[in-house]
Amino acid sequence: MDAAAGEAGIDEAFAAEPQRHLGYLIRRAQQRHVATWARVASTETTSVQYAILAVLDRLGEASQRELCDEVDLDRSTVADLLARMERRGLLTRRRSSGDARRNVVTLTGEGLAERRRLGPLVEQVQRELAAGMPPGELAALESGLRALLASGA
Template sequence: MTNRDEDERAATGSLLLDDQLCFALYAAQRAVTAAYRPVLEELGLTYPQYLVLLVLWERGETTVKELGAALRLDYGTVSPLLKRLESAGVVRRERAAHDERSVLIACTGRGEELRERAARVPSALQTATGLDGADVARLREELWQLTHRARTAAERPF
């Protein structure tokens, strides 16, 4: 089948699974997460835990609410991640002195030590996927554009 045939199927609203953008994104996300797994297992982290630590390494101490917003996750999803990371001694949680309703999250010394070891994760994934820096930058930019467009579309009725 030619690219033109594929373009025509997509334009006419094909219901074939492999023609669905959402399925291609889902399959890619699962494959990328699986590619991260061996490297993250060496650190004792799951992929979602790694994402939490990326935010904390970048921003330092932050609130649960801010962490959830950065990861685009709700409280019910973030809270169990934080509990497991706290049990592992990687993060600490404490009530904010200025507002006891707010919970602050920060890395412990162990969490900061993981940062040094995690520095090789991005290059390991790049090597595993065979993407060069330009490929990664282009793909990331296209995905952020798609994210923005999809969010905008979700906010307005058809």
């Protein structure tokens, strides 16, 4: 390879900065998700709050620690989210009768209604985000993201 060709290769690699980096792509994809979520699903209930609603709908009730594990967030973030959701009337928190250190979280009727209202809209967000992606590429993206998350700390 001559010097000019070598320099051209370096220039091409740097020309793709920062778009060639995984972190950049993940951040841009998250920005697109947030914008699509706000347009299609809700400006009041975030996708993370929806995840909490869905987990509580599936489990019936959960401790704050279980919610941390289910939605993969730290305790302070989950506590803040739950406080905001409780103020909106979407859920209730109470001390566990068996362990006073444990908060048990359950959906209210309003929380269940919000979960059900958002369900089809979440599917629409999914369809819009995946629009234009061949099924094989979408499956590979999902698989790759799951592998990336499973390999992390």
